[in-house]
Amino acid sequence: MADGPGNPATSESLLFLTDEQLRKGIEAMFFAYRGFTADPDRILGELGYGRAHHRAVHFIHRSPGTTVNNLLSILGVTKQSLNRVLRTLIEDGLVESRVGRQDRRERHLFLTEAGTKLERRLSDAQRDRMRHAFRQAGPDAVIGFRTVLEAMMDPELRHRYTALKEGS
Template structure:
């Protein structure tokens, strides 16, 4: 199969040490990826759960609470706690479903959209710099690796988001 151009190691036969380095790189990359939004949210007493909720409500305006539960993979109690603060602070609003009055459809308010933009701008800047430094082949390879790491049902959810189905 493909050869790694930096070390010539066959990608089919990675050693435990090479895998450990990859795992550690993921940990440190995630810390970097979340550092900017964490700093922004820190002064607001929000955490990463709030960030994820804001991101996916922005990504899929009108999404239901049930759909957001499925995407985030959290308990209903945990999501309700997060949503309550976002409602109370005027960042997210819930509208009753037109077809099913039991459903609550979630939307960001203008204040919520402004916060989402600030959070995403910070992450986009970091991703853009990393993508430019790595080059197009590395970016495609990175996406392939990330998708291959997803459990099948999560990959399906991700594909739905990419295609705008959620």
């Protein structure tokens, strides 16, 4: 990032960002997200799925046995929207829904073998892109990038993220 034409940004100058510098950061985030989702979108499109399917598969993989209510909370979508996504994933043999042992009203979600293969394909594409970007940027940038992302999270989402991160 440059502070001005040809002048590298100093850490001190980054503490007082102009609206123009912030706009450039916002635009970089938009384009980076577009790149980050491009490969999974292509894979999902071949299967007739969208990003909501990807997010569901990702978080079910991340927390096998998670409940529908927990997934609703993580994804921040409506119950109707999630049910539509889950119904498709279950019908297509990618997700299995099991009745809770202690509370029979709960539904616990697990990826099937086919679901695990799809998740791996999607995450491999994103890991490859991130690995390449992180190698280009260097270790200090990786730490800084993660710090910025965490600082942008709403407190409740940061709490969920931290819980997932600690469960690794």
